[in-house]
Amino acid sequence: xxxxxxxxxxxxxxxxxxxxxxxxxxxxxxxxxxxxxxxxxxxxxxxxxxxxxxxxxxxxxxxxxxxxxxxxxxxxxxxxxxxxxxxxxxxxxxxxxxxxxxxxxxxxxxxxxxxxxxxxxxxxxxxxxxxxxxxxxxxxxxxxxxxxxxxxxxxxxxxxxxxxxxxxxxxxxxxxxxxxxxxxxxxxxxxxxxxxxxxxxxxxxxxxxxxxxxxxxxxxxxxxxxxxxxxxxxxxxxxxxxxxxxxxxxxxxxxxxxxxxxxxxxxxxxxxxxxxxxxx
Ligand code: HH2
Numbered sequence: 001x002x003x004x005x006x007x008x009x010x011x012x013x014x015x016x017x018x019x020x021x022x023x024x025x026x027x028x029x030x031x032x033x034x035x036x037x038x039x040x041x042x043x044x045x046x047x048x049x050x051x052x053x054x055x056x057x058x059x060x061x062x063x064x065x066x067x068x069x070x071x072x073x074x075x076x077x078x079x080x081x082x083x084x085x086x087x088x089x090x091x092x093x094x095x096x097x098x099x100x101x102x103x104x105x106x107x108x109x110x111x112x113x114x115x116x117x118x119x120x121x122x123x124x125x126x127x128x129x130x131x132x133x134x135x136x137x138x139x140x141x142x143x144x145x146x147x148x149x150x151x152x153x154x155x156x157x158x159x160x161x162x163x164x165x166x167x168x169x170x171x172x173x174x175x176x177x178x179x180x181x182x183x184x185x186x187x188x189x190x191x192x193x194x195x196x197x198x199x200x201x202x203x204x205x206x207x208x209x210x211x212x213x214x215x216x217x218x219x220x221x222x223x224x225x226x227x228x229x230x231x232x233x234x235x236x237x238x239x240x241x242x243x244x245x246x247x248x249x250x251x252x253x254x255x256x257x258x259x260x261x262x263x264x265x266x267x268x269x270x271x272x273x274x275x276x277x278x279x280x
Contacts (some may be wrong), residue, residue: 002254004213005180006135007112009092011054013213016247016266019094019255020053021219026077029064030220030232030257038081045093052263055113055256058082063117063190065149072099081256083109094137102122104258107132114188117141117190119168128174136182138168139213144190148189148215157196161186166210183253185215189223196205201242204249216246217255242266 004011011017013037024044028034035041060078061070073276079095079102087110095170097104100122103114107128109150111134118239120126120138140161142152154160165184172182173258186207187244195216200207207214218224222239237259243275246271256262271278 001214003180004135004183005133005178006055006092006094007110007133009055009112009135013252016251017054017253018052018262018266019046019055019057019215019217019253020259021059021217021255021257022048022082023059023062024060024082025062027064027067028059028062032062033210038085039172041082044249045082045091046089048089051260053259055094055253057091057094057096057113057115058086060096060127062170063096063145065145065189067145067162072101075099075102076105079106080109081258087111094135095231098122098125100128103128104232113137115139117187118144119164120150120172121168125247126172126177126242130177133181136172137185138172138182139215140164140187140190140226145190152191152196154196157192158206162207162210169210169212177271179212183212183213183215185255186215186217188218189221194223194226199219201245201249204246205239206234206250208250213252213275214246214250215253215255216243216251218242218246219254219256219258236261244269 002013019273022041023031024041034043035044049055058079060075083093092112094115095111095113098116098118115127115137115138142148188197219239220232224235228238260277
């Protein structure tokens with residue numbers, strides 16, 4: 001069975017992995033300001049791990065549409081105390097950053113994974129991760145957070161996202177990065193209309209053509225609100241449905257805020273798929 005190499009962790013992909021989101025930001029779209037001291041963030045990450053998160057994803061710069069760029073030192077000062085504490089406790093910590101210098105520092109502090117919404121496109125990003133054994137999430141985004149939602153345009157969104165991801169994988173492999181370290185993410189909400197997001201989800205299996213595991217992050221996003229008419233604090237049911245839909249269409253990892261609910265849903269899903277493992 002395929003496995004995901006993620007720093008010192010090696011995750012079997014015979015079950016869906018759950019990545020729990022911990023935003024260390026004042027302005028994230030759904031949990032901004034909720035974990036704005038290191039102690040609160042550390043406690044929240046530990047809670048998510050206890051609830052069944054395989055990986056916790058720390059983000060210090062919001063990527064919501066129109067979010068400002070955060071200076072490197074500010075990003076790092078938010079990340080460092082939380083990353084250091086969680087890595088010391090033996091958690092698989094992912095750092096959500098596109099800045100090569102932050103990647104380098106995070107890996108030196110024990111991050112197991114780098115989650116790059118820019119797909120390791122910035123100069124120096126590939127080099128920053130090449131010499132380690134960290135896991136990599138390569139995400140697609142059209143343009144950048146400042147402009148991505150102004151006028152998303154594709155001739156064929158699935159084909160274009162697929163091509164982008166395939167090109168990034170080629171660049172990573174050229175730098176000697178093993179495929180077992182790489183997961184791919186279509187980047188839901190990053191330069192896509194609601195319809196384009198759902199087209200991507202519907203055709204997720206086409207993105208598996210590269211042969212690499214897919215990570216999907218749709219938790220609480222506006223594509224859920226657009227269908228349900230619910231504000232961001234009331235999107236749990238829609239988010240869980242979307243996570244299961246993603247798994248049905250081939251996702252190996254789901255990135256979520258609501259770990260406990262998602263883990264329960266996945267357990268029931270798995271029992272339906274494999275009733276022989278569902279007990280007496
Ligand atoms: N979505 C967000 C941030 N990082 N990384 C990956 N790989 N995939 C995603 O879909 C993704 C991501 C946005 O969600 P969130 O972190 O909750 O919000 P914000 O960017 O406002 O902090």
